Each structure stands twice: as C-alpha cells, then as structure tokens.
C-alpha cells in the first residue's frame with residue numbers, strides 16, 4: 001500500500017508516540033509543527049524529519065500533506081480539526097475530540113460533508129487481548145453482561161507541586177480525569193461489550209484545592225522529574241478523582257473509579273465484565289493476559305497467542321504468542337486501520353477504530369457526567 005503524506009501537530013508525549021508508530025507502519029512523516037518554530041525545528045532535527053512548519057497554518061498550507069495527526073492540548077483540537085477538514089485533509093485527532101458537544105457535533109457534520117476520513121485515538125481498544133475479549137462477547141461466550149466494573153488510577157498528579165496544562169480548564173477543559181482517562185475506560189468497555197451507556201451518576205473529588213504552578217511549561221509525565229521549580233499557588237477547579245455509576249442499555253450496572261492522585265498507581269486501567277456465562281478481568285499494566293472466571297469449572301488465564309484467538313482479533317495481533325505487545329503497539333493497529341480506510345475511502349462499518357462520531361459520543365457522556373456531579377442525581381443520556 002502506498003501511504004499519503006502526513007504532518008504531525010504537537011510534539012510532546014503523543015506527537016512523538018504517533019511518529020514512532022507511523023514510521024513502523026511505513027508512513028512518510030512529511031513534516032511536524034510544535035508550539036513554535038523552535039520546537040518544530042528541534043524535533044524535526046532530532047527525529048530526522050525533512051520538513052518543519054513554523055505553525056499549524058503553515059502545515060495546512062503544505063499541499064503535499066494529505067493527513068494531519070493532532071497531538072496538541074485539548075483546547076486546540078476543535079479549531080485545528082475544523083481547519084484541517086476545511087483544507088481537505090483527513091484527520092486523526094487525539095482524545096478528547098473537543099471541549100463541548102456543540103463543537104464535536106460540528107466536526108462530525110463537517111467530516112461527513114467533506115467525505116474525509118476521521119479518527120479519534122481511543123487506542124486502548126487495540127490491545128490484542130481486548131480485541132479477543134470483544135470477539136468472545138460477540139460469539140456469545142460471556143452471555144448477557146450483568147456487571148461492568150473497573151478503574152483507571154494514576155499518580156502523576158499526586159503531589160500539590162505536580163503540574164501539567166491539563167490542570168488549566170482553558171487548555172484541558174472543565175473536566176479532567178473524566179475527559180482525560182475516563183473516556184478511555186468508557187470507550188473500551190462499551191466497545192468490548194457492544195453496550196451503550198444509558199444513564200450515569202457521578203461524584204468528584206478535588207484532592208488539592210490549590211496547586212503550585214511552575215513558571216514555564218511541563219511536558220506530560222516529565223513533571224515527576226522536575227525539582228525546585230519557581231512556582232505560583234493557583235486554585236484548582238477540575239476533579240483529581242471521580243466515581244461514576246452506570247446503567248447500560250441491557251439493564252447491566254457498572255461503576256468506575258478514576259484518579260490522578262492514587263499513590264503507586266502508574267497507569268492502572270482495569271475492567272471486570274461479569275456475564276451470565278462467565279467473567280473477564282483485564283489490567284492494562286499486564287496487557288498480555290486476561291482472567292476468565294467460571295462458576296462450574298476452574299478459572300482460566302488466557303495469555304495472548306494469536307493461534308488461540310478468533311480470526312478478527314488474530315488479524316489485529318502483531319506478534320506470535322509469548323512476544324509481549326503493549327501500549328505503543330496499539331497506536332500501530334489504530335493507524336493501520338485508519339490508513340486502510342483512507343486507501344479505500346470507506347469509514348469502518350464494524351466499529352474498528354473510533355471515529356469522530358465515537359469521539360462526539362464520549363463528549364455527550366462527559367457532559368452527562370458533569371451534570372450528574374453538579375446536580376447530585378442520576379442523569380439519563382436522553383434527557
């Protein structure tokens with residue numbers, strides 16, 4: 001397959017991760033744009049990329065670029081995606097898709113009108129074991145899901161002195177853990193079970209009502225290594241932790257705990273999906289195995305091995321059994337599917353990668369969760 005030329009916008013944690021995966025796939029990263037000329041030039045030089053742009057507009061003006069990957073802070077996604085679509089470029093956007101549902105709905109409509117391919121990077125769908133869990137649910141192995149529980153706990157904003165742009169609502173949005181990591185969990189469990197969430201009940205915690213903001217920027221996760229920065233004390237308006245109850249369309253009940261202030265938890269996403277025949281338990285930090293629970297026979301641990309998988313999940317597994325696959329591999333699988341969609345000019349029919357419509361749906365969930373926490377009541381998605 002010959003790939004279109006790509007520009008990557010935003011060159012921090014995600015920008016560099018996208019570039020690595022694009023290169024593994026064989027895509028030409030034609031150019032990059034960071035926050036200013038210095039960042040663009042520096043990263044292009046470090047990674048051996050031929051072109052760098054002085055800003056986003058400069059990247060869009062490059063007629064050779066057919067696809068843009070948006071890896072910028074959340075507040076920029078809407079306007080950058082809108083401009084890119086208006087310029088006729090396909091867009092792969094980091095999550096969350098926008099800051100409001102009005103914005104995300106506008107992007108869905110614009111992408112349809114332009115006939116361009118769009119994706120939101122809910123990459124966790126593409127752990128091979130998660131694909132296999134989905135295939136087993138579809139084959140009827142789980143039975144009817146009753147209870148869907150889990151968590152996503154991190155500690156990178158544990159200290160009052162930890163800082164990142166996500167703490168500023170103008171850049172991160174007016175929800176933090178829910179939009180940043182909660183949407184990954186919701187996307188993953190609804191993708192695996194095929195069930196829609198119909199109602200939510202949420203409450204939030206701000207562990208640090210004030211934090212120490214460094215003078216200058218801190219790249220994501222790099223804050224843990226910074227010492228003795230000069231700071232200002234600023235008040236915090238977004239949640240450090242959240243607990244959410246869910247009702248699903250088949251009547252199943254669910255819950256998730258989300259936190260960026262849980263000491264010792266690095267990137268601890270887990271789910272347990274209990275059905276009428278069996279139950280699945282999976283943890284992102286041990287991504288190559290899934291626990292399968294039974295009442296009437298011994299429990300099992302399925303270790304990732306494409307020879308034991310359904311055809312659909314085998315096709316999305318990169319290495320043989322015993323060869324661990326992890327977080328960076330999920331990007332490769334998202335991009336493989338996205339570039340296949342561009343080549344065929346057909347958006348996926350079976351919900352393989354998350355589209356702008358899926359990204360918009362996560363925004364709808366976020367707004368319902370925000371309303372529930374503010375009004376201290378269950379909120380139905382069709383209110």
Ligand SMILES: NC(=O)c1ccc[n+]([C@@H]2O[C@H](COP(=O)([O-])OP(=O)(O)OC[C@H]3O[C@@H](n4cnc5c(N)ncnc54)[C@H](O)[C@@H]3O)[C@@H](O)[C@H]2O)c1
Pocket residue numbers: 009010011012013014015033034035036039055056071072073074076094095096121122123165180218219220
């Ligand atoms: N899918 C995932 O697993 C995952 C993981 C982490 C972050 N993300 C998402 O990726 C996005 C970026 O997060 P990050 O952790 O990489 O942040 P980061 O702070 O590490 O990087 C952000 C980058 O954007 C650049 N930037 C800022 N303003 C810009 C502008 N106007 N034009 C071009 N570049 C600009 C910054 O200089 C920096 O290089 C966020 O939306 C976040 O939610 C997704």
